[in-house]
């Protein structure tokens with residue numbers, strides 16, 4: 001990794017074998033291809049294992065406080081809309097303590113990219129269940145198994161109105177790189193949930209989905225304009241019948257016509273939301289870009305309002321500005 | 332016409348008048364217009380608005396009373412006054428809630444049409460207070476305001492309720508005559524105010540003129556009062572509330588620094604009006620951001636500061652608590668940020684519309700870790716402007732968050748502000764670090780100010796990482812090294828302590844030594860200045876010192892204190908400056924504390940000081 005032009009001289013301090021390494025490596029590979037000058041890239045993070053990320057990328061970087069990266073990124077983007085601003089967060093940082101900011105950033109559609117490393121555990125504080133942990137998980141704070149139902153990060157982003165929503169595994173290098181590139185091109189909030197392995201406190205949480213032996217059968221990689229086909233032999237597909245997904249084994253070529261075609265650009269987020277909630281073993285888990293629509297960004301709308309104000313009421317000199325309203329003269 | 336000529340004109344040095352009515356009665360508009368007319372007479376003035384806590388309390392009840400108090404004088408004044416001379420009461424509830432503030436033999440002008448049995452019941456009066464002997468010691472003027480208003484506008488095509496609504500203008504016309512204010516400018520302002528609806532404009536002007544002529548013609552008023560021009564420094568003046576002045580300070584800071592300003596806030600009483608004001612200045616490179624919560628507001632401001640903007644956030648007590656952790660981030664990342672705290676009665680939700688000075692120790696010491704932040708406090712509504720520029724100056728020069736500690740009284744109170752000569756305003760242009768050097772590090776400090784460089788992301792060659800973790804001095808890399816942490820804690824403190832060298836010397840009101848020194852801060856300036864000045868005129872050896880800088884304290888403070896026998900510190904809290912001075916400077920003092928949600932009375936202060 002140190003060979004990337006975007007690597008820093010800092011020692012990477014994640015546990016050996018942590019999924020974060022793969023994410024960083026893929027990011028370092030993609031960054032030089034984006035056509036964005038190093039000085040115009042800013043990585044902002046909160047607190048948690050994932051949030052160490054900015055120290056390892058040779059761009060501008062700000063490692064802030066727990067959960068607040070989206071709010072800080074919002075202020076930066078409002079001030080410097082020309083910058084490419086990336087938020088790196090985790091399931092505790094982004095979905096628990098900072099969930100409010102995340103929702104509102106997505107709702108406003110600021111042109112900010114969010115990478116949420118979801119390892120379904122609090123790693124940096126040494127292993128407590130997180131808002132995405134599976135129900136029943138045994139951790140230091142849930143010795144008899146957690147009673148909480150997990151939050152679906154991708155579904156939350158869709159509900160919040162995010163204009164770009166994707167999901168990927170830490171170990172799916174090609175998939176991750178494609179998603180990062182697409183997110184970088186997208187104008188608006190881009191949310192990427194990265195299912196990441198914490199090999200110390202929650203090892204193999206995703207292995208039942210991500211393992212190469214089973215991944216093709218248990219996940220569905222969504223490609224825009226393509227029918228929803230999956231399986232090792234690409235012989236299984238998803239249909240929508242009576243508002244319910246059903247699986248179809250593709251026996252003949254004409255069966256493919258019965259399948260859903262992925263349309264991430266649909267203005268209505270319903271189908272994407274529905275897809276985001278599919279779970280194995282009933283259904284394959286949807287991966288890739290679930291939604292990508294064009295809507296005006298918050299900062300553009302704010303700039304328009306400012307321009308409108310300038311046109312309607314051009315600024316005055318300081319003296320007249322202070323005098324505004326009723327003033328009087330004492331001789 | 333013969334009637335008018337029999338009227339006497341009396342001189343008054345100082346008048347306190349309060350307009351009180353239902354929150355829907357237009358008391359604030361009436362008060363504002365009357366204040367503007369008084370400004371034209373070049374009286375000095377100070378006003379205070381008292382809004383009900385409930386937004387739409389039932390009409391006619393004491394919870395729905397809205398008040399506007401104006402003090403105008405032929406000399407410099409510093410407060411809206413302890414007691415009111417004249418009460419204009421639009422209904423019994425307004426009479427009930429304000430009567431206690433009236434002077435011994437005051438004047439009550441009331442809307443006689445609104446004192447029916449029903450109105451009295453709504454106000455909670457078991458019997459008519461107007462027949463009470465206690466009330467009769469005041470001069471009472473019963474005016475059938477509804478009837479007069481309806482008659483005046485009857486030829487206009489207005490609904491009954493629209494027509495009735497003009498009664499505040501009728502009342503305004505009456506007091507305009509009584510206090511010899513100019514009618515013509517009022518007519519123009521009312522026309523301007525209602526320019527969108529010609530019919531309403533005519534109705535309101537008609538009501539205003541009717542009120543004026545009624546007062547002139549009726550036998551009821553035999554005296555007209557006049558308050559001469561005040562002897563004020565020459566210049567252009569305007570009336571400004573504290574929150575307006577904070578907002579204007581931000582707008583002007585953007586111009587002086589030639590940088591954008593981002594003001595981020597979350598709605599909270601009594602701070603929201605700063606955000607409202609600023610939202611109207613978008614053409615001046617000002618962006619306002621209404622965040623999803625208090626934390627987001629300060630964090631967005633930190634993000635803007637990181638991006639090279641002038642950044643500010645505004646809040647009150649509960650919001651301050653929420654922002655505390657983020658203030659720590661601003662200290663740790665050494666970014667310039669102005670946080671405006673408009674204090675209100677606490678703890679918890681407390682009394683949101685009532686004012687006190689109870690957050691001083693919270694802002695000085697209330698953060699985890701060693702986390703010093705400079706604290707400034709405006710003395711008057713118009714001082715909020717100068718203090719904002721000063722806060723930005725210090726924030727930028729020392730790369731630090733700065734807190735402005737205002738309060739609800741300054742926020743909603745207004746005084747006459749002599750506009751500064753724009754050439755005298757400070758240069759706020761920041762020195763950004765924009766030249767790539769091979770050995771650049773984000774925590775290289777200026778040897779004099781100890782400030783670190785301010786680099787705008789987007790600057791080629793200066794890419795760097797900063798954060799909330801302890802960092803190695805100079806390089807900024809994460810460091811848990813024991814000696815380094817010790818050094819960094821000291822450096823952050825020294826940087827703030829050093830600001831004391833950059834502050835103006837204190838100015839004493841009165842002699843620089845003597846028997847008693849009264850030390851005040853914040854909005855008690857007006858009451859303390861008035862009380863001390865009046866006591867000095869009686870020959871008392873008392874002086875006063877007003878602190879606008881609370882952290883760090885000005886360097887000459889300790890020496891001045893030594894030259895007095897007794898130090899008296901009146902505060903609207905349980906003795907926070909009293910304790911601060913003891914902790915920081917070993918200065919002992921006699922505290923005097925009031926925590927009622929109300930400002931000090933001048934008379935009370937004088938008495939306490941006399942008894943010392």
Ligand code: SF4
Pocket residue numbers: 013014015017018019020049119123124197198199200201
């Ligand atoms: S605790 Fe888990 S998530 Fe954190 S660095 Fe170690 S392996 Fe990675």
